[in-house]
Structures are given as structure tokens and as C-alpha cells.
Amino acid sequence: MEVIYRQLGLSKLSPELRELKNQKDFEYKEAVEQLSNPFYQKKHSAGVTAQEEATYKQARAELWNDWKTWAISAGVYEIITPEQCLAENEARLNELLIKVNTIKIELGQAPLELKAEKP
Numbered sequence: 001m002e003v004i005y006r007q008l009g010l011s012k013l014s015p016e017l018r019e020l021k022n023q024k025d026f027e028y029k030e031a032v033e034q035l036s037n038p039f040y041q042k043k044h045s046a047g048v049t050a051q052e053e054a055t056y057k058q059a060r061a062e063l064w065n066d067w068k069t070w071a072i073s074a075g076v077y078e079i080i081t082p083e084q085c086l087a088e089n090e091a092r093l094n095e096l097l098i099k100v101n102t103i104k105i106e107l108g109q110a111p112l113e114l115k116a117e118k119p
Contacts, residue, residue, distance in 0.1 A: 003079060004079070004080040004085060005068075005072060005077040005078070005079060005080070006077060006078055006080050007071070007076060007077050008075075008076060008077065008078055013075075013076065017074065017075060017076065020074065021071070021074070021076055024067060024070060024071070025067075028063060028064075028067045031063050032060065032063055035056065035059055035060060035063065036056075036060070039052070039056045093114070094114075097112060097114060100112060
């Protein structure tokens with residue numbers, strides 16, 4: 001399973017990191033606008049070639065990757081282990097099953113059951 005990153009909420013960041021993140025967010029947004037505005041103006045007026053579009057998409061992806069690399073290294077993201085992912089998804093599934101079964105019982109239907117298959 002690939003590494004899963006989840007962005008931390010602003011309330012979980014230190015005031016210094018929150019301010020730095022806001023600055024980096026602003027810089028990223030500005031860079032995207034500087035890249036995108038001329039591209040879309042040309043695209044809507046004269047049109048762009050497939051190569052120009054590919055170049056634009058690559059440059060925009062690099063901006064995002066640079067921002068995300070910084071954010072991960074700065075601690076704005078947390079790493080989610082496969083075990084955490086499984087536990088969170090099982091908890092959501094169980095909550096949903098309770099809601100579904102409540103409705104099924106109200107409708108006079110048999111509740112659903114989850115059974116784990118043996119490997």
C-alpha cells in the first residue's frame with residue numbers, strides 16, 4: 001500500500017507553522033495564477049497546441065509537487081499507516097451499518113451483518 005498523507009487542520013498547527021503555511025499557500029496561488037492566466041488567455045483567444053497544454057500541465061503539477069513536498073517536510077501533513085487507514089474505514093463502515101440497520105428495522109426488514117472471510 002502506498003504512503004497516505006493527510007493534511008492537518010489549521011488548529012493542529014503551531015501559530016508559526018500556520019503563518020508559514022498561509023504564506024506558502026499565498027505564494028503557490030500566485031505562482032499558479034502567473035502560470036495559468038497567460039495560458040488560458042491564449043487558449044481562449046488563439047488556441048494552444050497539445051505540446052503547450054502538456055507543458056502547462058507539467059509546470060502546474062511541478063508547482064503542486066513543490067508545495068506538497070514542502071508541506072510534508074514542514075509537518076503540515078501526517079503519514080497515515082495502513083493500520084490507521086483500516087481502523088478508520090472499519091469505524092466508518094460500522095457507523096454506516098448501524099444507520100442502515102436502524103432504517104431497515106423501522107421498515108420491518110432484517111438487519112445486515114458483516115462477516116469477515118477467512119484468508
